[in-house]
Amino acid sequence: MINTQKIEKKWQKYWQEHHTFETKIDHTKEKYYYLVEFPYPSGAGLHVGHVRSYTALDALARKKRMMGYNVLFPIGWDAFGAPAEQYAIKNHIHPSVAVKENIQTFKGQIQKLGISFDWSREFSTTDPEYYRWTQWQFLQFFKAGMAYKARKNINWCPNCKTGLSNEDSSGGVCERCGSQVVQKEKEQWMLRMSDYAESLIDGLKDTDFEERIKTAQINWIGKSTGAEVDFEIPQVHEKLKIYTTRPDTLYGVTFMVVAPEHPYIDLYSGLIKNMNEIIDYREKTNKKTEFERTQLVKEKTGVRIDGLTAVNPITKKEIPIYISDYVMMNYGTGAIMAVPAHDERDYEFAKKFGIEIIPVIEGGDISKEAYIGDGKMIHSGILNGLDNKKDSIQKMLDYLEEQGIGKKKTNYKLQDWIFTRQRFWGEPIPLIYCEDCGWVPVPEEDLPVLLPDVAEYEPTDDGESPLARIPEFVNTTCPHCGKPAKRETDTMPNWAGSSWYWLRYMDPHNEKEFVSKEALDYWGKVDWYNGGMEHATRHLLYARFWNQFLYNQGLVPNSEPFKVRAAHGMILGEGGVKMSKSLGNVINPDDIVENYGADALRTYEMFIGDYEKEAIWSEQGLNGCRRFLDKVIRLADKVVEKKEYSKEIEKDIHKTVKKVTEDLDSLKFNTAISALMILLNKMEKMDAVTSKDFRTYLTLLNPIAPHLTEELNEMCHLGEPLCESSWPTYDDSMLVDEEKEIAVQVNGKVRATITVHIDDDDQTIEEKAKAAENVQKHIEGKEIVKVIVIKGKIVNIVVK
RNA sequence: GCGGGUAUGGCGGAAUUGGCAGACGCACUAGACUUAGGAUCUAGCGCCGCAAGGCUUGCAGGUUCAACUCCUGUUACCCGCACCA
Numbered sequence: 001m002i003n004t005q006k007i008e009k010k011w012q013k014y015w016q017e018h019h020t021f022e023t024k025i026d027h028t029k030e031k032y033y034y035l036v037e038f039p040y041p042s043g044a045g046l047h048v049g050h051v052r053s054y055t056a057l058d059a060l061a062r063k064k065r066m067m068g069y070n071v072l073f074p075i076g077w078d079a080f081g082a083p084a085e086q087y088a089i090k091n092h093i094h095p096s097v098a099v100k101e102n103i104q105t106f107k108g109q110i111q112k113l114g115i116s117f118d119w120s121r122e123f124s125t126t127d128p129e130y131y132r133w134t135q136w137q138f139l140q141f142f143k144a145g146m147a148y149k150a151r152k153n154i155n156w157c158p159n160c161k162t163g164l165s166n167e168d169s170s171g172g173v174c175e176r177c178g179s180q181v182v183q184k185e186k187e188q189w190m191l192r193m194s195d196y197a198e199s200l201i202d203g204l205k206d207t208d209f210e211e212r213i214k215t216a217q218i219n220w221i222g223k224s225t226g227a228e229v230d231f232e233i234p235q236v237h238e239k240l241k242i243y244t245t246r247p248d249t250l251y252g253v254t255f256m257v258v259a260p261e262h263p264y265i266d267l268y269s270g271l272i273k274n275m276n277e278i279i280d281y282r283e284k285t286n287k288k289t290e291f292e293r294t295q296l297v298k299e300k301t302g303v304r305i306d307g308l309t310a311v312n313p314i315t316k317k318e319i320p321i322y323i324s325d326y327v328m329m330n331y332g333t334g335a336i337m338a339v340p341a342h343d344e345r346d347y348e349f350a351k352k353f354g355i356e357i358i359p360v361i362e363g364g365d366i367s368k369e370a371y372i373g374d375g376k377m378i379h380s381g382i383l384n385g386l387d388n389k390k391d392s393i394q395k396m397l398d399y400l401e402e403q404g405i406g407k408k409k410t411n412y413k414l415q416d417w418i419f420t421r422q423r424f425w426g427e428p429i430p431l432i433y434c435e436d437c438g439w440v441p442v443p444e445e446d447l448p449v450l451l452p453d454v455a456e457y458e459p460t461d462d463g464e465s466p467l468a469r470i471p472e473f474v475n476t477t478c479p480h481c482g483k484p485a486k487r488e489t490d491t492m493p494n495w496a497g498s499s500w501y502w503l504r505y506m507d508p509h510n511e512k513e514f515v516s517k518e519a520l521d522y523w524g525k526v527d528w529y530n531g532g533m534e535h536a537t538r539h540l541l542y543a544r545f546w547n548q549f550l551y552n553q554g555l556v557p558n559s560e561p562f563k564v565r566a567a568h569g570m571i572l573g574e575g576g577v578k579m580s581k582s583l584g585n586v587i588n589p590d591d592i593v594e595n596y597g598a599d600a601l602r603t604y605e606m607f608i609g610d611y612e613k614e615a616i617w618s619e620q621g622l623n624g625c626r627r628f629l630d631k632v633i634r635l636a637d638k639v640v641e642k643k644e645y646s647k648e649i650e651k652d653i654h655k656t657v658k659k660v661t662e663d664l665d666s667l668k669f670n671t672a673i674s675a676l677m678i679l680l681n682k683m684e685k686m687d688a689v690t691s692k693d694f695r696t697y698l699t700l701l702n703p704i705a706p707h708l709t710e711e712l713n714e715m716c717h718l719g720e721p722l723c724e725s726s727w728p729t730y731d732d733s734m735l736v737d738e739e740k741e742i743a744v745q746v747n748g749k750v751r752a753t754i755t756v757h758i759d760d761d762d763q764t765i766e767e768k769a770k771a772a773e774n775v776q777k778h779i780e781g782k783e784i785v786k787v788i789v790i791k792g793k794i795v796n797i798v799v800k
Numbered sequence: 801g802c803g804g805g806u807a808u809g810g811c812g813g814a815a816u817u818g819g820c821a822g823a824c825g826c827a828c829u830a831g832a833c834u835u836a837g838g839a840u841c842u843a844g845c846g847c848c849g850c851a852a853g854g855c856u857u858g859c860a861g862g863u864u865c866a867a868c869u870c871c872u873g874u875u876a877c878c879c880g881c882a883c884c885a
Contacts, residue, residue, distance in 0.1 A: 212879080215804050219881045226885080244885060257885090300883085326883040336885045344801085345883050413884060533879075607825070609812060614878090621812065623838080624825050630839095671814070674824040681824095743820035748866050750820050788865050794819045798865050 002633055004597030007711040012114055014710075020723050021065075021073065021116040025522045029070035033523055034061045035502050035562075037531035037539075038076045041102035043087045046109040047579070048587045048605065048617065053530050053568045055602045056611060056669060058115045059703035060528070063664055065116075066699070066727035072523055074505040075110070075117040077103050077124035080131075081494025082160055085425035086177075089458055095425045099126055109589060113598050114706050116723075121508045125427075125497030130504060132448035133514035134496055135430040137546075138419075139441045140553055142431065146192045147419065149439070153261070154418060156184035161461065162422045163188060183286060186463060189429060189490065190416040196545050197221050197412035203544060209565040210612070216536040222413025227397055229337065229406035231256060231310040233264075234318070235271055240264065240310055243332030243411055247400065248392035249339040251380040252360035254350065256310045256321040257302065257336050259329040260285045265305070273306040278323060285325045300326060300349040312337075313405040314381065324349065332411055344370045361389075417542065419492060424457035424466040426491030434478035434485040443479050449487070465489040498539055499546040502526050502561060520557055529562040536567065566667065569614035571605070576616050587617055599705035600626040606669035606704055628677055629708055632701065635683055635694065639716050642690035649682055649689075653696055654734035660700045661727070669704070676701055691718050696728045744769040745796040746778040754795075762789040769795040 015021060034057045039050060061073040079099040087102075088095040103124060110117070123130050141147040154163040159179035163186055174181055201221055204214050226245035233240055240256065258264065260282040269275050281303045302324030309318050326345055327336050340350035341359040347370035350357055357366055360380045364371025377383040377392055382399060386392045400406030420429070428449040430442040442449055452473045457466050467473055467489040478485040500514070507519035531539070547561040572578060573585035580586065592601045604625040608615040645653050656679045663672035679697065683689050695718040698709040702722045713722055736758065742765075744752045752772035756765050766787050769775060775797065782799040789795050 212804055216880050219803060222881075222884065224884070242885085246885080324883090326885090328884070331884045338885085343885070345885075348883090411884080413881085537880080607812090613806085616812070618812070618826070620826055627839095628825085634840095670812090671824080674814075677824055741820090745820080745866075753820070786865060788819095790819060790866095794866080796819080796865050 002708070002711060004599065004708070005594075008112070008114060008593075008598050008707045011707045011710050012111060014721070015114075015116070015723065016119075019120075022118050022120045023070060023072050025519065026070045027522070029068065031072065031523055032061075032064050032069040033072045033502075033525070033527045034064075035505075035526045035529045036075070037529075037535065038078050038498070038501060039106060040078050040081070040083060041099060041106045042083055043091075043098070043102055044581070044586075045105055046589050047571075048589055048592075049532075049568075049571050050110075051113060051589050051601060052571055052605045052608075052611075052615075053532075054110065054113065054115045055605055055704075056568065056667065057528070057530050058117075059602075059606065059669065060664060061116055062703040062706060062723070063661075063727060065723070066702075066725060068726065072505065073117055074121040074508075075115075075119070076122055076501060076505070077106070077126075078494070078498050078501070079103065079124045079126045080426050080492075080497050082162070082421075082423065082425070085423060085457065086160075088425070095457065096126065099124065112593050113589065113602065116706075121505050123504065123508050125501065128448045128450055129511070131427040131497065133504065134427050134492065134500070135442075135447050135449060136444060136514060137500060137550070138427075138492065138496070139430060139444070140555070141191055141549065142439075142441055144549075144553065146195075146549065148190055148192070149187055150190050151185060152188050152190070152418070153183050154186050154188060155181045156186075156463070157181055160423075161463065163418060163420060163463075184463065186422075188418050189420045189488075191419045191545075193417040193542075193545050194412060194414050196548055197223065197414045198410075199548055200414070200541060200544055203548065203560050206560045207565065208563050210567060212533075213536045213540070213565050213567060217541060220414065220537040220541065223410065224412075225408070225410050227400060227406050228333065228409040229313065229400060231313060231337065233268075233308055233310055233321075235308055236268055238264075240321070240335055241333045242335045242337045243409060244337055246339065246342070246389075246393070247396040247406070248377070248380075248383060248389055249342050249360055250312070250314045250337070250396060251383070252339040252341045252358045253312050253315075253319065253337040254340060254356045254358055255319050255338045255346075255353075257324050257327045257338050257346075257349070258305075258321060259327045259334040260323045260325055261329040262323070262334050264308075265323065268308060271307045274303070277303050278305065281323060300324065300345070300352050302326075302349065302353070304353070313403075320355070322349075322353070330415060331413065340370065341366050342370055342372055344372065346370065414541075417545070419496070420490040421493050422460075422463055422465045423491055424451070424454075426494065427496055428467065428491055429488040431488045432476055432478060432485045433488065434480060434483060436483060437478055437480040437485075439488075440478055440480045440485070446479075465491060467491070495539060495542045499542045500550070502529075502543075503547075503550075503556065514555075525558050525560065526562045528564045528566070530566050530568060532570075533567045536565075540565065567612060569610070569612055571608070572614055572616050574617060574619075579617075592622065596622060596626050597629075597708075599708045600629055603629060603673060603704050607673045609670060611667045611669055628673075628680070629705060631680055631684065632697075632708070633712065635680065635689065635697075636712050636716055638683075638686070638688050639691055639694045639718075640688045643692055644690060645696075646686065646688075646690050646693050648686065649679070649693065651734050651737070652679055652682055653693065654730040657696065657700065657728045657730040658735065661730075664703065673704065691716065695719060698722060699725065699728055740792055742792065743794050744772055744775050745794065746775060747798060748796060751775050751778050756792070758792075762791070765789050765791075765795060769797065 036053055036057050061071050065071045084099050085095050088098040157164055157174040157179055159177045160174060164174060201218060201223060224245050226243060227247040228241055228243055230239035230241055265278060302322045305321045308321050310321050311318055338346040340346040340357040342361060358379060359366045360378060361371060361375045362378055363373050363375040374389045376387040383392050383395060397408050428451060430447060430449045432440050432442060434440055452470055454470055460466060474486050474489060476485055476487055503515045506523040507515040510516055543561060547556060548559050550556045551559040604622040607625055656675050659675040660672045694716060698713050699722055702709040710722055738758050739755055741753050741755055743750045744754055752774040754768045754772055766789055779797060779799050784797060785800050786798040
C-alpha cells in the first residue's frame with residue numbers, strides 16, 4: 001500500500017532537486033503568468049482558505065506547463081505593517097525576528113501541499129533589497145510631483161497610535177484592532193491618487209476582471225457628474241462655490257449649507273455675529289468620529305450663519321447659509337445648494353429649521369416628503385415646459401456656462417492616498433528635511449534607507465513614529481547643501497510593498513533596477529491574478545494606480561498590470577460560520593495533510609463547490625475524496641501493458657479529456673473532478689485497463705493530486721514523470737455517439753425513452769417514438785396535433 | 801437608499817445555455833465479506849402513492865410543443881458603497 005507521507009516528501013524533493021518549477025525567460029515558448037496574492041505571514045499559520053486559492057492556481061499552472069507554456073508562478077511575503085508589529089510587541093520579539101519565524105512556518109506548510117511555486121524568486125517586502133526599490137519608486141512619485149505633504153484631519157486609531165487611510169478605517173473602526181477611530185490633525189505624505197480616478201475607471205476596459213470586482217472598484221471611485229455653481233455672498237462680494245448633480249433644480253434652492261470646517265467661516269469670522277455658536281457646533285462635530293457622523297442619520301443638526309447670506313444666481317433671491325455636519329468638507333466643494341422639495345436630506349433640514357420649500361418638479365406631495373422622481377418642470381423660469389431631468393439639466397448647464405456663473409463638473413469619491421504611518425515596521429520614507437532646501441530626496445545610491453536596529457519599536461503617545469526617538473537615524477546632512485538636516489521618520493503603509501511585487505517577481509535578484517526591461521517585455525502583464533474579495537477595492541486599486549503611474553513615467557510597458565482578476569470564496573466552518581480562534585473551529589492544514597494526505601486535501605478543496613462562492617468545510621466530504629484517491633490506487637492493480645486505449649472506454653476517455661481541459665480553464669474544478677470520478681467508476685467495472693488508459697487518467701488528475709499520480713505513474717512504469725510530460729489531447733470524432741437514448745414526451749411529459757442512431761432522420765425517429773409501448777398508451781385514440789423532433793435530444797408529441 | 805449577486809433533495813452541489821431536473825460526492829437504508837472498527841463490495845435513495853400515476857428548482861403570474869434556464873411582479877438572504885449633494 002502507498003504511504004502518502006512518504007511519497008509526498010519523495011516527489012516534493014524530486015521537484016526541488018530537478019528545479020522543475022523554476023522558470024527562466026525562454027523566447028521559444030509562450031509565457032503565462034499566474035499570480036496569487038502573497039500572504040501576510042501571521043503567527044496563526046496557514047489557513048485552509050490559502051490552500052484553496054493556491055491549489056486552484058497550482059492546478060492551472062501545472063496544466064499550463066504540460067500544455068507547453070513557460071509558466072511563471074511565484075510566491076513571496078507581504079510582511080510589513082501593523083499585524084506583524086503587533087505580533088512582535090505582544091510576544092516581545094523584534095518584528096524582523098518574528099517575521100522570519102512566521103515565514104519559515106508558512107513556507108513549510110505551503111511546501112507540504114506540493115504547490116508548484118518557483119521558490120527561486122521568493123522575497124519578502126521587508127528585505128532591504130526589496131524595499132530599496134519600493135523607496136526608489138516612492139521617489140519617482142515625489143519627483144513627479146505626485147507626493148505632497150499636507151496638514152490633514154486624519155483618521156487616528158488611539159489604540160494602534162497611528163493614522164489610518166479611509167480604506168483602513170471603514171465603518172469608523174480600525175481595520176486592525178477594532179477600536180473607534182477619532183479625527184486628528186497631522187502632517188501626512190499624500191499620493192495624488194485622485195488624479196487617476198478617471199483613468200482607473202477607464203482602464204477597467206482593458207481588463208477581464210470578474211464583474212463584481214469591476215463594480216466594487218467603480219463604486220469606490222464614485223464618479224458623479226454635475227455642475228459647480230457660484231453663489232454670491234453680498235456682504236463680502238465673494239462667491240460661494242457649490243457642487244450639485246441637479247442643476248435642473250436651481251429654481252428650488254431656498255438655503256445653502258456648508259461643512260463646519262469650511263474655510264469661509266474663519267475667513268469671514270469678523271462678519272459672523274454668532275461665531276461662538278458656530279465654533280461650539282464645529283467642536284462638537286470634530287469630536288464625533290466619522291462613524292457617528294455618518295450613522296446619526298435620524299436628526300439633522302446645524303446652525304445658521306448670522307451675518308452672511310447668499311444670492312441665488314438664477315432667481316437673484318437672497319437666502320440663508322447654514323453649517324451642518326451632513327455636508328462633508330472632503331467631497332465636492334464642502335458646500336451645497338439645498339433644494340428641500342427634491343432632496344431628502346435638505347427636506348429634513350428645512351422641516352426642522354422651518355425653511356421655505358419650493359417645488360420645481362411636478363409630482364409627489366411636498367407636504368409629506370421630498371419628491372425625488374422625474375417630471376415636468378414648474379416655477380422654473382427658463383426650464384418651464386421641459387418634462388424630464390435629462391433635458392433640464394442640459395439646458396441649465398448651457399445657461400450657466402453662457403452666463404459665467406457655473407460649469408459642468410465631474411466629481412469622484414476617491415481621495416488622495418494617505419501614504420504615511422507613524423509606525424516602526426514599515427519602509428522608511430526616503431526624504432530629508434533641510435531648513436534651507438526643504439524636502440530633499442535621499443540620493444538613489446544611498447538607498448535603501450534602512451530601518452535602524454533598535455530595542456524600542458512600540459509606538460509613542462504623541463503620534464510620532466518610534467523612529468523619531470532615534471537621533472542617529474533622524475540626524476543627517478542635507479544631500480543638497482550639506483548642512484545638518486533631519487530625516488522623515490514616518491514609514492509607508494503596508495499597502496506600499498504589495499503595490500508592485502508582481503513586477504519584482506519577474507526579475508527578483510536585480511541589483512541595478514527594480515526590474516529589467518527585458519523581463520518586463522517578456523513577462524508583460526499578469527495573465528491571471530487570484531485573491532480575496534476583501535482586496536477588490538483597496539489593494540487592487542492601489543496596485544493599478546501604482547502601475548499606471550509607472551507606465552506614465554515610461555517605467556513599465558503596460559498601463560494595466562492584470563488581465564484577469566478572479567476571487568475565491570471563503571471557506572467557512574461547519575454550520576456556515578466564519579472560522580475563528582474564538583469559536584475554536586479553525587482547521588489547520590497541517591493536521592489534514594498528516595491524517596489524509598496533501599492530495600486528499602487538495603482534491604477536497606477543489607471539489608467542495610463553486611470556486612468563486614463560499615464553501616462549508618466538512619470532514620466527511622474530505623473523507624469522500626480520500627476514498628476516491630484510494631480507488632485510483634487500487635486501479636493500478638488492473639493495469640496491463642498496452643499502448644492503446646481500451647475500446648470500450650475510448651470515447652469516454654476522449655470526452656473526459658475535453659471536459660477536464662475545459663472545466664479547469666473556467667475554474668470549474670468541482671465538475672472536472674466529478675468527470676474523473678465518473679470515468680473511474682467505469683474503469684473499476686472493467687477487468688483490466690491499458691497502460692495508456694491509466695497514464696491519461698493520471699495526467700488528467702495530476703494538476704489536482706500531483707504526488708499520488710506521479711507515484712502511480714512511476715510504479716506502473718507508464719513513462720517519464722508527469723510534470724515533464726504533455727497534456728493529453730482529444731479527437732473530436734471520438735466525442736460523437738453512434739447511438740443515443742433520448743426521451744419521448746407526450747404533451748411535455750416524459751413517457752418513454754428510445755434508442756436512436758446518428759443516421760436516423762426525423763421520420764425514422766418519429767416512428768420509433770410513436771412505436772414505444774408507453775407512448776402508444778398515451779396517444780391512443782387522440783388526435784396528433786404536432787410532433788417535434790430535436791435530433792439527439794428529445795421528441796415531443798402533442799395530442800388533443 | 802444606490803449598485804452587484806444568490807435561492808435546486810437530509811447536506812455540498814450538477815444541468816452541453818430552452819430539450820429526460822437532481823450528475824458527482826456526502827449522509828442514510830438493506831445485504832455481502834468480515835463477524836468491534838471510521839475498511840471494501842452490491843443494491844436502493846427528491847416528495848406523495850401498494851401501484852398506475854401525480855407533484856417538485858424561494859413565491860405568484862406569463863411566453864413556449866417544451867422553462868432551473870427567457871419575461872413581469874414579489875419575498876428572503878449575502879456582498880460592496882452610503883447624509884457623496
